[in-house]
Amino acid sequence: MDKLMGAITDFLVLYGGWGIVAIMIILVLFFGDRLFTSVERFWAVFRHLSSFTFKRYTSTRLSNQILHATKSIGSIDNDILPYRVKIKWVKSEKTDSFLKSGQIIVKISDDDDINKSFVLAITEYVRQGLIRSVKRHLRDEPLVQAIDLCTVGKVLSQAYIESLSYFEKSFLNDLLKNDEHFLKHFELLRKIDYNGLYLPVFLNELSKSLRRYDGRYFIEDFEKEAKAFLGYLVGFCSDKHKKLNYNGKYIHISFGLIANSSFIFKHGRDAYVEKVRASLSRGAQTVYLFGWEDKIKTVKQIAERTARTDLRIKKVRIHYYRHVFEDHSTARAICAELSTIENENLREPDLL
């Protein structure tokens, strides 16, 4: 410890002000989350002192909550939820600009209702930011709402459980009871989410597939494709004999399940590598490999080995999640995404 302190002192003496800046950058890069949490705790202590400290506390808490959640969503694809949140505290508004803005102003007070304020704020945030380019092509309102609220549940579950239970009791359950179309879509999304397919596969593929069609204002048959893809994923979760490929108009994917130990012992890991390559040859643009518990390492090895041996694979992303089985037992799980799409911002040649 003394040596470390000595080295830091030498560094500061040598580089002066720039040394302090460098150390600050290192602290933010490596301990950013903890710093933000500490700032939140600091304001939490003083939040009852004045409206200023309460506003600082609320802004930091909400930003932290969203930063924490978007970090895991952003690791899947930056375009799924590409916005950070910034609270603008208003004291006055011009009537004309308020009416034109279309934005709601949420009252956030320091009482038992703070969960309500947070849920409203996060719902508004998700509604504005989540897969914006995709939602433009969806006209089925209950489906869009189910996607938004399923994501709100995920954002809340990753940060503050008390807000999540308030959200479920006061918002979600009412909708599930009273709107059968919403219920139908939400149940399907929840089912694929339990199987790790909601964020890394469903939203990810919707977002990725449309990136190549950015120039089009409205794609008429995209909603049909989105629903067909959702139906396929639900079938993939439920069917005993799973169909491992989806070959639609906009989405082309393939799945690989690494679950059979005897198959690995008999044929080795390379058999799975060959299966992935065969899927790519059949037209899949992305192959998703799944496995849980003791197969997590194997999935990673197969993904790495395939990426090394097949130049068509341009990118490998690893997503960890908790798999929920039919009997509601859970297991640590992994989804490896092997994508052949090099420049995802590149548009299809025929649309340029």
Place this chain on the structure above:
Amino acid sequence: MRDNQLKAVHPSDLKSLLKSLGIYNSVCDNKETCFFCHNVIAEDTISAVFPFENSVCFCCGNPSCCNTLIDLESEEDDCG
């Protein structure tokens, strides 16, 4: 990463906000109601203020009203 701005008001600033929007007196006179449940609204019971069809509207703290507010936002989005 782009910033998404959320507007919020602290209870201590609500009075000045309502005044700037020209509706403080009507709220005090119990003339304003929740857009969804139509119950008379007061400073304490306001949960959100939002514009709708060229007028300033209110949502009370009732969870079902907040829920409907979220629905309304989705519908507005859908209409473009």
